[in-house]
Amino acid sequence: MVLGPAAVGFIAYQFIEQTTFEKLTLLNDMHTTDFIGLHVESRNQTLIKNKLDSYPSYVNAYKKEVLLEVKQSYEHYDGSFLIFDKTLDKWFYKEGYLKGESKTHLSAIGFDVLDGVNVVKIGAEQYIYSKHVFSPWEWEIYGIYPLSKASGLLYEIGFAVFWVCAFILMLLFVITSFIYRYLFLNPLTKITQFSENVSMLKLDNKLVIESPTEFAVLSHSLETMRVKLNDNLEKIEAANEDLSEFSYRTSHDLKSPLTASKQLAKYVLEDIKSGNLQEATSSVERIFNQMSKLESLVDDVLSLTRVDLVTERDEFLDVHDLLSEVKAKIDTFFHTEECVLTMKVDMDDPKIFGQRVRYKQIIENLVSNSFKYKDAAKKQCFVTVTLKDNDHDGIMLEVEDNGVGIPKTYHHEVYDMFKRFHPQLSSGSGLGLAIVKKHVDKLKGYINFDTSDQGTRFTIHIKRNK
Amino acid sequence: MTPFSVLIVDDNEDDRYILKRQLRDSKLPISKVFEACDGVNAVDFFEDSKQHAAMSDEVYPPKFIFLDINMPLMGGFEFLRVFEGVVKKLSLDSIIIVMFSSSEREQDRKMALSHSQVKGYFIKGAYGVECLTEQLRLMADSNS
Numbered sequence: 264m265v266l267g268p269a270a271v272g273f274i275a276y277q278f279i280e281q282t283t284f285e286k287l288t289l290l291n292d293m294h295t296t297d298f299i300g301l302h303v304e305s306r307n308q309t310l311i312k313n314k315l316d317s318y319p320s321y322v323n324a325y326k327k328e329v330l331l332e333v334k335q336s337y338e339h340y341d342g343s344f345l346i347f348d349k350t351l352d353k354w355f356y357k358e359g360y361l362k363g364e365s366k367t368h369l370s371a372i373g374f375d376v377l378d379g380v381n382v383v384k385i386g387a388e389q390y391i392y393s394k395h396v397f398s399p400w401e402w403e404i405y406g407i408y409p410l411s412k413a414s415g416l417l418y419e420i421g422f423a424v425f426w427v428c429a430f431i432l433m434l435l436f437v438i439t440s441f442i443y444r445y446l447f448l449n450p451l452t453k454i455t456q457f458s459e460n461v462s463m464l465k466l467d468n469k470l471v472i473e474s475p476t477e478f479a480v481l482s483h484s485l486e487t488m489r490v491k492l493n494d495n496l497e498k499i500e501a502a503n504e505d506l507s508e509f510s511y512r513t514s515h516d517l518k519s520p521l522t523a524s525k526q527l528a529k530y531v532l533e534d535i536k537s538g539n540l541q542e543a544t545s546s547v548e549r550i551f552n553q554m555s556k557l558e559s560l561v562d563d564v565l566s567l568t569r570v571d572l573v574t575e576r577d578e579f580l581d582v583h584d585l586l587s588e589v590k591a592k593i594d595t596f597f598h599t600e601e602c603v604l605t606m607k608v609d610m611d612d613p614k615i616f617g618q619r620v621r622y623k624q625i626i627e628n629l630v631s632n633s634f635k636y637k638d639a640a641k642k643q644c645f646v647t648v649t650l651k652d653n654d655h656d657g658i659m660l661e662v663e664d665n666g667v668g669i670p671k672t673y674h675h676e677v678y679d680m681f682k683r684f685h686p687q688l689s690s691g692s693g694l695g696l697a698i699v700k701k702h703v704d705k706l707k708g709y710i711n712f713d714t715s716d717q718g719t720r721f722t723i724h725i726k727r728n729k
Numbered sequence: 730m731t732p733f734s735v736l737i738v739d740d741n742e743d744d745r746y747i748l749k750r751q752l753r754d755s756k757l758p759i760s761k762v763f764e765a766c767d768g769v770n771a772v773d774f775f776e777d778s779k780q781h782a783a784m785s786d787e788v789y790p791p792k793f794i795f796l797d798i799n800m801p802l803m804g805g806f807e808f809l810r811v812f813e814g815v816v817k818k819l820s821l822d823s824i825i826i827v828m829f830s831s832s833e834r835e836q837d838r839k840m841a842l843s844h845s846q847v848k849g850y851f852i853k854g855a856y857g858v859e860c861l862t863e864q865l866r867l868m869a870d871s872n873s
Contacts (some may be wrong), residue, residue: 522854549743683801729837
C-alpha cells in the first residue's frame, strides 16, 4: 500500500528535482543578468556617457551604490548576490560580513559541485549560483539562491505528489476490490457453493447469476447441468426402485415354489413310509405344478429382461409365417377345441421389417391371455387375431376375445408387473402384459384396450419400420 | 385348550395344503380349517353372516387368521386395512392374525406387526411344526 505511492513520489521527486534545479538555475541566471543590466551596466553606461569611467573615485562611488543595493531584500525572490571585486580583491555580500575578505581567505566561501549543480557555501548555507563577469569594473557577480529554499520546495512538491499518488492508489485499490468482490468474488462464491451442493447431489437450489455476462453464461450452463442431472437422478432413482421391486418380486416368486416343493417332497417321503401312496401322488402332482409355474416364471422373466437386450437383427418377415408360428405354440399349450382361434391378415404388403421375437412375444402373450381367461359360461369361446394396415402407413394388430374381461378397478394396473386379475382361472407370472407393453414401447407404437364382461380387445398400432 | 378354528388366506393352494398338514401334525385342537384364496375372498367370508349363524361357537369366529402377503387382487396388507373396518362392524377383535409369507423383507415384518391384531410372522419354509405349535399356544394363551 505504501510502497506504491512512495515509489511514485520518489520518482516524481527525482524528476521534479531535476527540472526544478534546471528552472531555478535558469531563473537565477536571468535574475542576475537583469540585475547586472539594471544596476551595473546602466551605471557604467552613465560613467562612459559622462566620460568619467577612467576616474576611479567616480567608479568607486557607483560601485558603492551597487553594493548598497545588493543588501536589499526582494519581496518574492529568495535569491541575492555575491560580488568579488578583483581590483580590491574583496568579496561583497548583502550581509556585508564578507566585506574586506581577501580571495586568499575565503574559508567561509566554498565552491562545490553537488549532483551536477554548482553550489557555493557561505557560512552554514549552501546556494546554487550563476557566475557573471563584468569586465569594465573587474567584477565577478554571482547570482545566488539558497539551496535550503529549493530543497524545501522540492520536499513539498514530493510530498504533494506522494499524497496524490497515495490517494489515487487507494482509490484504485478500493475500486478494484469492489470490482473483485462484486464482479468476481460473489459469483465465484455462488458457483463454489453450487458445485459443492451438486457434488453432494443436493440439487434443489437454483443457480442464478445475472452479471457479469461471462458468469451469467457459465451459471446458465451449470443450471442446465443441474436440471438435467436432477432429471436423470430422478429417472435413476425411479428405475432403481422399479429394479429393486422387480428383484424382490422375482426372488419372492422364484422362492415360493421352491419352498413349497421342498416341504411337499418331505411329505411325499413321509407318506411313502406310512404307505399313504394316494397322498404321496397328490403331493408329487403339486410339486410338478409348482415346477411348471416356476419354469414359466423363469421364461417370462427372461423374456422381460430380453426386451431391452434383443440382439436379433431386423429382418423382413412375413406376418403369415409369424401367425402360424404363434398358432403352433398355442396349439401345444391350450385345448383349441374349447376355444376357436381365428387369424386374419388384411395388408397390402404382408412383409414387415423388424425383430421377429418382439412381434412374436406380443401376439403370443395376448393370445395366451385370451385362452387363459376364456369365459366358460359363454357358449362359444373365440379369439381373433387381426393384422391390417392402419391409416397412418403403419400396421394395426388386434386381439379380440369374448373372455371374462378385466375388472374395471384394475384397469390402471393392466401393464404393471406381477399383476393378476383372475387368479382363480389360471396361474401365471403376472408378467405377460408387462412384456407386451415393453415391446410396444420399444417399437415406438402404442397399445390400448377395451374390455367388459363381454370380452376384451387389445389394439396395437406400430409404425412400419422402413 | 378349547377347540378352535382357523382361516388360511393364501392364493397358493399348495401352501394352504402344507399349512393344513402342519396344523394337523401340531395336534392342536383345531375344529375346522377355513380357506380363502385372497383378501377379497377372506372379507367375503366374514361378511357372509347367514352362514355364520349355522356355525357353533367352536367354529366361528376363527381364533387365527394365517395371512399371506403377496396375493393377486387383494394382498395381505390391503386385507389388513379393509379388515379393520370389518372388525369394527362385526366385533372380531379377538381374532389373532399370523402372517404367513415367503417375504423375509424387514419392512414387511415391521409393517405387519405394527397392526394391532397381528401377533406373529412366519416365513414359509423357515419354521418347524414344534415351533409353530408353541407359538400358536403362546399367542392363544396371552390373548384369552
